Amino acid sequence: MLLASLPFYPLVSFLLLILFAKRLSWRLASAISVGAMALTALVSGLLVFELSNSSSHFISVDLWHWFSLSSQQRMAEVNVSFYLDGLSAVMISVVSGVGFLIHLFAAAYMKDDANFSRFMAYMNLFIVAMLILVLADNLVLLYLGWEGVGLCSFLLIGFWYQEQANVLAARKAFIVTRIGDTSMAIGLFWLFSSFGELNITAVSELIRGVGSSEIGFSLQESTDIYWIALLLLGGAVGKSAQLPLQTWLPDAMAGPTPVSALIHAATMVTAGVYLIARMHSVFLFAPEVMNYVAWLGAITLLLAGLAALAQTDIKRVLAYSTMSQIGYMMLALGAGAWSAGVFHLMTHAFFKALLFLTAGAVILALHHQQNIFKMGGLLKRLPFESALFVVGLICLMALPGTSGFFSKEAIIAELWLSTTAGPALWWCAIIGALLTSIYSCRLFFLAFLGNERFTEKLHIEKASLMRSALLILALLSLFGGLISLDLSEVFFKIKAEELISVNEPSWLHTIAIATPFVGILFSWFYFKNYRVDSNLEDGVKTNLTASEHRFAIFCRNGLGFDSLYDVLLIKPYQLLAKLNRRDFIDQTMMSTAWYVGLWHDVMTMIQNGNLRWYLAAFGLAIMTLIGVSIL
Amino acid sequence: MTTIPLFHVLVLSSLLFAIGFIGVVARKNTLFILMSLEVMLNAVGVAFIGAGSAWQQADGQVMFILILTLAAAEVAVGLALLIRMQKKYRSLDIDLLNEMRG
Amino acid sequence: MLTDLATIDSLFYLAATVAVIASLKVVTGSNTVHALLYLVVSLLAVAVCFYLMGAPFAAGLEVIVYAGAILVLFVFAVLMFGLGKDETINAPKSKSVANMFGAMLLAFALLLELTVIINNAQIQQTLQANVVSSKAVGIMLYGPYLLAVEIASFLLLAGLLAGYHYAKPDVQGSQL
Numbered sequence: 001m002l003l004a005s006l007p008f009y010p011l012v013s014f015l016l017l018i019l020f021a022k023r024l025s026w027r028l029a030s031a032i033s034v035g036a037m038a039l040t041a042l043v044s045g046l047l048v049f050e051l052s053n054s055s056s057h058f059i060s061v062d063l064w065h066w067f068s069l070s071s072q073q074r075m076a077e078v079n080v081s082f083y084l085d086g087l088s089a090v091m092i093s094v095v096s097g098v099g100f101l102i103h104l105f106a107a108a109y110m111k112d113d114a115n116f117s118r119f120m121a122y123m124n125l126f127i128v129a130m131l132i133l134v135l136a137d138n139l140v141l142l143y144l145g146w147e148g149v150g151l152c153s154f155l156l157i158g159f160w161y162q163e164q165a166n167v168l169a170a171r172k173a174f175i176v177t178r179i180g181d182t183s184m185a186i187g188l189f190w191l192f193s194s195f196g197e198l199n200i201t202a203v204s205e206l207i208r209g210v211g212s213s214e215i216g217f218s219l220q221e222s223t224d225i226y227w228i229a230l231l232l233l234g235g236a237v238g239k240s241a242q243l244p245l246q247t248w249l250p251d252a253m254a255g256p257t258p259v260s261a262l263i264h265a266a267t268m269v270t271a272g273v274y275l276i277a278r279m280h281s282v283f284l285f286a287p288e289v290m291n292y293v294a295w296l297g298a299i300t301l302l303l304a305g306l307a308a309l310a311q312t313d314i315k316r317v318l319a320y321s322t323m324s325q326i327g328y329m330m331l332a333l334g335a336g337a338w339s340a341g342v343f344h345l346m347t348h349a350f351f352k353a354l355l356f357l358t359a360g361a362v363i364l365a366l367h368h369q370q371n372i373f374k375m376g377g378l379l380k381r382l383p384f385e386s387a388l389f390v391v392g393l394i395c396l397m398a399l400p401g402t403s404g405f406f407s408k409e410a411i412i413a414e415l416w417l418s419t420t421a422g423p424a425l426w427w428c429a430i431i432g433a434l435l436t437s438i439y440s441c442r443l444f445f446l447a448f449l450g451n452e453r454f455t456e457k458l459h460i461e462k463a464s465l466m467r468s469a470l471l472i473l474a475l476l477s478l479f480g481g482l483i484s485l486d487l488s489e490v491f492f493k494i495k496a497e498e499l500i501s502v503n504e505p506s507w508l509h510t511i512a513i514a515t516p517f518v519g520i521l522f523s524w525f526y527f528k529n530y531r532v533d534s535n536l537e538d539g540v541k542t543n544l545t546a547s548e549h550r551f552a553i554f555c556r557n558g559l560g561f562d563s564l565y566d567v568l569l570i571k572p573y574q575l576l577a578k579l580n581r582r583d584f585i586d587q588t589m590m591s592t593a594w595y596v597g598l599w600h601d602v603m604t605m606i607q608n609g610n611l612r613w614y615l616a617a618f619g620l621a622i623m624t625l626i627g628v629s630i631l
Numbered sequence: 632m633t634t635i636p637l638f639h640v641l642v643l644s645s646l647l648f649a650i651g652f653i654g655v656v657a658r659k660n661t662l663f664i665l666m667s668l669e670v671m672l673n674a675v676g677v678a679f680i681g682a683g684s685a686w687q688q689a690d691g692q693v694m695f696i697l698i699l700t701l702a703a704a705e706v707a708v709g710l711a712l713l714i715r716m717q718k719k720y721r722s723l724d725i726d727l728l729n730e731m732r733g
Numbered sequence: 734m735l736t737d738l739a740t741i742d743s744l745f746y747l748a749a750t751v752a753v754i755a756s757l758k759v760v761t762g763s764n765t766v767h768a769l770l771y772l773v774v775s776l777l778a779v780a781v782c783f784y785l786m787g788a789p790f791a792a793g794l795e796v797i798v799y800a801g802a803i804l805v806l807f808v809f810a811v812l813m814f815g816l817g818k819d820e821t822i823n824a825p826k827s828k829s830v831a832n833m834f835g836a837m838l839l840a841f842a843l844l845l846e847l848t849v850i851i852n853n854a855q856i857q858q859t860l861q862a863n864v865v866s867s868k869a870v871g872i873m874l875y876g877p878y879l880l881a882v883e884i885a886s887f888l889l890l891a892g893l894l895a896g897y898h899y900a901k902p903d904v905q906g907s908q909l
Binding site: 639640643645646649651652653654656658665669677680683688689690703704705706714715717 | 746753794881
């Protein structure tokens with residue numbers, strides 16, 4: 001029963017806030033929304049506790065019957081029911097825990113916004129959709145949540161809709177993710193038509209049963225599985241901003257910072273990872289697709305890291321870093337390191353939320369200045385925020401002891417020997433880690449060290465709400481790695497663990513641990529001018545500017561994907577639309593409009609207000625009537 | 632016993648009606664329109680009386696009396712409106728009253 | 734000969750001709766008072782027709798109510814207007830029938846159609862006008878037509894009120 005009620009707390013709060021929108025004071029609106037989130041977080045905690053203590057490894061609850069589907073093979077009942085196992089437990093803890101902290105922060109951060117209630121209502125609605133997504137026991141309900149979070153993402157990116165850039169970003173995010181969602185929907189149709197089942201557990205068991213049996217899959221079935229896995233991957237790629245559908249995420253930073261933290265870093269973008277982990281049975285029997293997943297993740301993590309190196313906007317750096325970290329998760333999933341991927345998802349949610357929120361606090365302090373070349377020297381001016389940012393960054397860089405270290409090392413460790421990954425991908429991950437540490441250092445040096453490059457007086461916010469939320473997140477980021485995740489019940493292995501013949505070089509772990517330090521050392525010297533306070537040396541204030549090298553600009557613009565899509569897709573489509581502007585259907589519509597307009601004119605002309613004219617018309621009508629009756 | 636055929640009575644009635652109709656449609660002076668209306672009503676009365684006589688029924692005359700009352704009421708209201716119009720527009724031109732045009 | 738001519742039939746046709754001509758003068762005239770007098774003539778001629786058709790009661794009513802009361806009302810109204818200049822402005826500019834052409838065309842078509850209908854009907858020659866006594870009319874009026882009489886009285890009342898309301902002088906600040 002506790003499980004069933006979980007999404008309803010934020011739902012009730014959403015309804016209250018959206019109904020009474022502007023009539024609520026800030027105090028009441030934030031009390032409702034944050035209170036609902038606190039309740040959600042509390043109930044999630046209880047549920048996780050209950051799950052860990054129960055003998056079975058899942059809890060499920062059936063709310064109501066939704067609809068039935070029938071195919072030739074069998075009937076499938078689609079119910080609104082929730083299913084909680086280790087994987088979804090991790091997800092609900094992240095969603096409600098991090099969600100609660102971000103709500104807490106947002107209540108203070110957005111205090112002065114005129115549409116505060118609307119903002120909090122959308123945030124609550126997002127939590128509802130996300131909880132439905134992760135708790136769904138069948139793929140249709142999951143898809144409902146999937147679209148719900150997409151909608152909330154759209155609404156929140158375009159929250160400040162008075163500015164055109166925000167609206168365009170929202171539209172872009174919506175359309176690009178729609179491509180992935182369509183692919184996922186087709187995947188679901190395919191799944192149902194070939195296996196006649198949409199319940200996640202049932203599908204998994206069906207596939208495992210056939211796959212592990214002596215007979216195995218028929219040729220047709222294995223082709224089906226291949227395509228289903230590929231289409232589901234398409235959905236995951238869209239939602240998680242992986243190559244080639246990654247272009248929306250940097251633009252999505254147009255939304256308020258708590259939104260970037262909650263939706264575009266901690267929770268929604270990891271939905272793709274969750275989907276693949278949830279459907280791992282399907283992917284396990286499509287090793288080619290697993291390989292694609294791994295390569296996609298690896299390429300994304302490298303490209304996003306490269307792009308992050310050239311950004312000037314603090315939030316865009318973090319956005320590209322999110323992309324790259326999700327690339328790690330994808331890599332882990334592709335390599336079959338399910339637990340490690342999910343573990344990284346969790347720790348990433350902690351430290352990325354922390355980074356975003358701290359960045360938000362910094363941006364607020366600098367009067368909405370997001371350009372890191374206009375910051376500098378903040379370490380002295382904002383020591384609290386700087387310290388927390390450093391915590392976030394060392395987790396991102398995966399320095400030993402932090403949560404990021406545990407999860408990222410877990411991923412890297414499994415890559416070398418994975419059948420679907422291998423040494424090449426291991427090297428990609430290492431280079432990615434190097435890039436991560438370099439761009440993190442660059443960001444830190446530019447924003448927090450060096451000379452002050454801003455002129456306005458700092459607006460120092462000491463709201464205890466904000467600070468407590470940040471502090472808890474920082475603690476979670478530092479020590480979240482100590483949470484032991486045991487997801488072996490959830491994830492299925494095709495064969496029993498074979499004893500790994502030791503062909504793993506002994507230097508692997510050393511390199512993996514040393515990489516971030518190499519990156520730091522490199523940037524310490526390479527970005528010297530960012531770090532050193534040039535004021536003291538020259539006595540002249542030299543203004544730092546971003547590199548204008550063509551390659552740097554290329555990287556800054558997201559490695560040219562936007563212009564590529566513009567040329568490949570948008571331009572031809574617009575051309576087609578232009579050519580087809582006067583098509584037959586359109587002309588039919590227009591002729592109807594013209595006809596109506598014509599009659600309007602005729603009628604207006606007849607109604608000339610001239611009484612004698614009316615009388616004449618009256619006489620004419622009588623004459624016609626009599627004439628007709630005579631003839 | 633008279634020998635006027637009903638046919639001729641009805642032709643007379645139609646003639647008067649048509650003349651009245653011409654007046655109503657063609658004249659611009661509202662007073663003339665009212666007078667033409669009287670002619671038309673009268674024409675209808677002729678038809679009723681003629682038919683009543685032909686069928687040896689009193690109903691025709693009853694109808695005529697009703698038409699008479701109608702004409703009286705109509706003239707009273709019409710003339711009152713005319714006085715109103717004269718006050719407002721200083722004219723009896725019916726074409727001035729075209730504010731209801733579409 | 735003259736007595737032959739002065740049969741009821743010939744008197745009827747004479748009166749009918751007078752009615753038609755007088756009505757035409759009403760419709761085409763330009764002087765209001767003249768037109769009103771022509772209307773009186775037309776009504777009197779029709780009253781003669783009524784008498785000859787065997788409806789003396791209706792003839793009397795026509796003379797008393799129509800020619801006597803309603804037309805006098807008209808004359809009073811015309812006198813109140815003090816038309817003079819206005820009358821000449823709104824009279825037809827030329828005596829030609831050109832500006833009445835459309836209306837006349839319509840009316841003639843209507844007349845033609847009505848004649849065709851009447852001509853086609855079976856009643857042509859068979860039915861002759863006969864005297865209907867005023868007593869029968871009175872019995873009908875207060876018998877089966879009682880309701881109609883009541884309604885007519887309401888109509889007159891409404892006419893009275895409307896006439897009073899519209900024609901009364903403007904009170905300060907009141908709308909029409």
